[in-house]
Amino acid sequence: MTDPALLADTNVMTSSSPTRATLSTLPVEMLDRIFRLVDNSDLIHLRCVSRYISTIASRPFAIRNFGNMRHVVTEESMKTLLAISAHETFGAHIKSIILSPVRAISAVLEPLDFSNIEDDGIVVDNSFIKSGRFSDLMQQVLSNFKQHSDSIAIGVKEDCCLRHSRRDQYSVAPKQQIFHGERAFCKAAELGTVFETSETLELLFAEMRAAAININRLEIELARDSCYNVRGKTQRTIKKLLESRNSSIDLKIRWKYHGVLKYKHLQSSLRFSASSLLLDRFDYRADVLLLDDIVQQLTDRSVWELYLRELDNGRLSFLNMYFIQSLRTVTLADINLSSAYFAEDLYSNMFERLSRIPDLRHCKLHRLHYLLQQDTSWSPHMMQTRSGRYPSERETLLLVFPDGKFEFEIQGADISQQLKDLAAYTAAAEKEKVRETEAARQVIDSRVVGAGVPILEQEDPEYSSLALVTS
Structure with a gap:
């Protein structure tokens, strides 16, 4: 059955004067450059005009919305990443994955022991990771990436959801960028959350190595008042990862407000x-x-x-x-x-x-x-x-x-x-x-x-x- 929108475009082309250019008669290269300047909301509308226009508008739409994927380490969020990576148009334009190292607290033992940073009385829910589901989903995601490229940039960003603070009990971290699955994760984390930056970095590198994918850029953003690193755990992890790399890598480490x-x-x-x-x-x-x-x-x-x-x-x-x-x-x-x-x-x-x-x-x-x-x-x-x-x-x-x-x-x-x-x-x-x-x-x-x-x-x-x- 003929698409009515596509038929409408054809009618415009046949009824118009040969000297009059319409949207559908412009060269693909010119439309691509025009669509790069269009607002995101208008790109969505353009993708509904016709199949021809949608095909061209999908590229700038994918670059803008799926070039840098931001996710939390939950099954819901990782399934979203898998679905996008498998998309025939959107998956090819993913250039980096940014994970929030936030984890839900499943229990807080009383009294809290602030003197021992390795065992402070906070029990973190790591069932998704320990069950192997994170690894399974991540390997499927990386398999999709390999169809388009053998390298990717990864990032870890300490800026998402509620987090636990040793001195202020529970506080809200400012949100600058939305992570997929963030809202549902925040609603479920009734006890609050903590950052597990070292573990998240190690997980990402391990999955990349298992999939034989090179990391060409590593970005890490650390919160100003994060309590993760009193004994240099994140520092040691970054050093270990840099020592283990088998190729040159671009590195960006940002200390928020520092x-x-x-x-x-x-x-x-x-x-x-x-x-x-x-x-x-x-x-x-x-x-x-x-x-x-x-x-x-x-x-x-x-x-x-x-x-x-x-x-x-x-x-x-x-x-x-x-x-x-x-x-x-x-x-x-x-x-x-x-x-x-x-x-x-x-x-x-x-x-x-x-x-x-x-x-x-x-x-x-x-x-x-x-x-x-x-x-x-x-x-x-x-x-x-x-x-x-x-x-x-x-x-x-x-x-x-x-x-x-x-x-x-x-x-x-x-x-x-x-x-x-x-x-x-x-x-x-x-x-x-x-x-x-x-x-x-x-x-x-x-x-x-x-x-x-x-x-x-x-x-x-x-x-x-x-x-x-x-x-």
């Missing part, structure tokens, strides 16, 4: 931005992911481009680990570097270190700060030198470069000598700052500047937090 690490193997590029994240190993708040092992796993291969932004760091040795010998381009922006004593030549030592990288050809520096010490939240900030401690109205001091500006760019074949000259200038400026402060018995200027350098009129050098890079 920062992001991105590594792209084709561009040999490592980018990292954060705010107060690089904590000392002995810091009590070591529940955030420390980067030492992750960076070492990534930099065992050549990294040509390094971009570091918004780091608050009290350990110069940690930053040194980023300056590997293969670098060609380095960008440092809004760095807060501190030390027990201001007279440790912080940035001059860093520039000297950069000057020894053999293939470096481009270095951009922007707003480099010295973070001053503060004993308590109510006490004034202090500059500590060998001779004593001196109060400051500002929490940071800002390096002024030899041209009088707060940003500096170095490039060319003689970049090594330029960096050595900058190191010498900065060392002199740092020593002058100590002399000036000790003479005045206080920090009277928030800038660290060499003698005879005119300071150009610019924005207020006082450090103010910038918006984090989240993309």
Whole structure:
């Protein structure tokens, strides 16, 4: 039986003037480009116009709605993923799978034991995983994927449903993106939920290996106040997964409201931005992911481009680990570097270190700060030198470069000598700052500047937090 909508399209074509273009007479390539600009709701209507139009509109519709699949680890949600992956049109356009590591709590034993992170009195419902149903469904999904590609990107995102918080009992996580099966899962989880990030990552990798599918990109998003990682469980899992990979992989790790690490193997590029994240190993708040092992796993291969932004760091040795010998381009922006004593030549030592990288050809520096010490939240900030401690109205001091500006760019074949000259200038400026402060018995200027350098009129050098890079 002839489709009435298709017949209507045919009538339009036969009755129209040969010089008048209609929707159905436009080339497929042109319609495809037009439909990419159409709103999602209108794409749904276009797919009802005719079989011809529906066929063309289905591609942008599939890319927009099924390119990145988001699911929770439940039977209902995984069956939805299986159905979409098996669809003759939609399945071919799935490029990544994002799983929420949320699990329903089946019981809470009293009293809760907050001292033992491995056994805290929370019983998680893992029956779907232990029964083998997750593995069975996932293998069917991956079998469908293999018909279109032998590689896929996977992600784990801590942003879904109710979750259990040790200190706040039960709280609601903000929802930014809908996960398939989320509403039903939330309704069923009357006791609340917890994040099982390490287990979810291990499950995904195990199923990918069993299906002989390569992972070309791994994305992990961690909640700011997640209680998963007090003993570094997620950190160890990521390290283990990176060690076991048999091919290059793009990596993105985002700490919600804190920062992001991105590594792209084709561009040999490592980018990292954060705010107060690089904590000392002995810091009590070591529940955030420390980067030492992750960076070492990534930099065992050549990294040509390094971009570091918004780091608050009290350990110069940690930053040194980023300056590997293969670098060609380095960008440092809004760095807060501190030390027990201001007279440790912080940035001059860093520039000297950069000057020894053999293939470096481009270095951009922007707003480099010295973070001053503060004993308590109510006490004034202090500059500590060998001779004593001196109060400051500002929490940071800002390096002024030899041209009088707060940003500096170095490039060319003689970049090594330029960096050595900058190191010498900065060392002199740092020593002058100590002399000036000790003479005045206080920090009277928030800038660290060499003698005879005119300071150009610019924005207020006082450090103010910038918006984090989240993309």
